[in-house]
Amino acid sequence: MDDLFEEPSTTREEILQATHRALAEHGYADLTIKRIGDELEKSPSLVYHHYADKDDLVLSCLEAMLDRFEAQVSDDVVDPRKDLEQFLDLSFASDSSPDSRRFVTTLVELRSQACHDDGYRRHFTRSDRVFESYLATLLRAGIDQGTFRECDPDRVATTIFTTLVGAMVRRSTTEDATWLEDVRPELQTYLETRVYR
Amino acid sequence: MDDLFEEPSTTREEILQATHRALAEHGYADLTIKRIGDELEKSPSLVYHHYADKDDLVLSCLEAMLDRFEAQVSDDVVDPRKDLEQFLDLSFASDSSPDSRRFVTTLVELRSQACHDDGYRRHFTRSDRVFESYLATLLRAGIDQGTFRECDPDRVATTIFTTLVGAMVRRSTTEDATWLEDVRPELQTYLETRVYR
Numbered sequence: 001m002d003d004l005f006e007e008p009s010t011t012r013e014e015i016l017q018a019t020h021r022a023l024a025e026h027g028y029a030d031l032t033i034k035r036i037g038d039e040l041e042k043s044p045s046l047v048y049h050h051y052a053d054k055d056d057l058v059l060s061c062l063e064a065m066l067d068r069f070e071a072q073v074s075d076d077v078v079d080p081r082k083d084l085e086q087f088l089d090l091s092f093a094s095d096s097s098p099d100s101r102r103f104v105t106t107l108v109e110l111r112s113q114a115c116h117d118d119g120y121r122r123h124f125t126r127s128d129r130v131f132e133s134y135l136a137t138l139l140r141a142g143i144d145q146g147t148f149r150e151c152d153p154d155r156v157a158t159t160i161f162t163t164l165v166g167a168m169v170r171r172s173t174t175e176d177a178t179w180l181e182d183v184r185p186e187l188q189t190y191l192e193t194r195v196y197r
Numbered sequence: 198m199d200d201l202f203e204e205p206s207t208t209r210e211e212i213l214q215a216t217h218r219a220l221a222e223h224g225y226a227d228l229t230i231k232r233i234g235d236e237l238e239k240s241p242s243l244v245y246h247h248y249a250d251k252d253d254l255v256l257s258c259l260e261a262m263l264d265r266f267e268a269q270v271s272d273d274v275v276d277p278r279k280d281l282e283q284f285l286d287l288s289f290a291s292d293s294s295p296d297s298r299r300f301v302t303t304l305v306e307l308r309s310q311a312c313h314d315d316g317y318r319r320h321f322t323r324s325d326r327v328f329e330s331y332l333a334t335l336l337r338a339g340i341d342q343g344t345f346r347e348c349d350p351d352r353v354a355t356t357i358f359t360t361l362v363g364a365m366v367r368r369s370t371t372e373d374a375t376w377l378e379d380v381r382p383e384l385q386t387y388l389e390t391r392v393y394r
Contacts (some may be wrong), residue, residue: 029313105312112309114370115302117227125372132376152383158376159360159383166363173311177321179329179355186356187348193390 019061024103077141091164092184107171132157151189216258221300274338281335288361289381302369329354345392
């Protein structure tokens with residue numbers, strides 16, 4: 001799994017890096033401020049100096065991941081179809097590493113906190129908008145370039161993203177993932193009839 | 198919200214009925230065996246006589262709901278398009294009662310337990326299969342009647358159902374549901390180009 005920062009440059013970034021790794025390795029339930037301190041060979045009080053509690057830390061880590069994603073994408077889309085396919089393939093990757101799969105499961109658990117916690121709710125609202133708007137940007141670029149059909153980019157983007165959220169959740173909460181093998185090609189059929197020229 | 202049983206005929210059914218109501222009114226976190234006992238004007242020990250613990254009770258309630266759904270659907274499909282539209286409209290209903298919406302949120306929280314609990318994982322595996330197989334039955338009926346195009350019913354069913362799971366989860370975990378208004382019509386466009394003749 002990728003590191004959150006290539007080169008953490010502040011103590012806060014070091015702490016978030018360790019949190020990111022701990023979430024992938026141990027999940028949310030087993031994450032403690034002490035464990036983060038131990039990993040950094042620092043005292044828990046240093047972590048508490050920067051973050052109020054475990055959820056403040058986890059939410060800051062999620063926000064940093066989202067910031068990283070936003071920084072990586074460019075408004076200047078060269079090959080929208082390639083970018084769209086790559087995003088879908090990454091989301092559906094069945095050959096992802098155990099750490100990546102565990103991290104997806106952790107994200108599903110964290111999202112469910114948003115059912116009753118305003119902080120997580122705000123984060124996932126922002127997060128969903130970022131991904132939807134990324135997909136809509138790709139669709140708009142394809143329409144402008146004439147390689148995609150005329151369609152409502154926001155409407156198509158939100159439908160694709162909703163299907164991806166469903167896939168993530170189902171993959172983490174059911175025993176078999178054979179159905180997953182069916183969703184990706186069907187989404188491809190949808191794109192070929194609805195989006196690609 | 199509908200009752201789980203029209204007329205509970207055993208103590209176990211009475212307990213499940215009360216659990217179903219309590220889950221809709223108070224959610225999972227606030228559900229206690231004592232609260233169920235109180236609601237039935239019986240002692241908690243009576244509930245414990247029938248159910249080992251809270252999760253045994255909640256899982257039995259989820260299973261009873263699924264049994265009720267299975268008993269209601271018929272293999273003899275008269276109007277597959279009408280049944281399919283009705284199922285989608287119910288799933289996307291934005292005018293549902295507060296109790297129904299709270300219950301959907303409770304289901305999202307319970308599903309997330311399946312990330313780390315085998316009992317919930319088994320339930321949601323079975324539950325997903327029941328709904329997928331219902332949708333596939335409708336699709337197969339439409340193809341047989343000649344009103345639906347030739348398509349792979351299982352593949353289309355699992356894709357529709359994955360989108361519905363994503364919609365349920367997003368509705369319960371984000372601040373605005375404006376995007377929801379986009380998913381239902383886009384799913385309709387998909388059905389019209391891919392399924393309906």
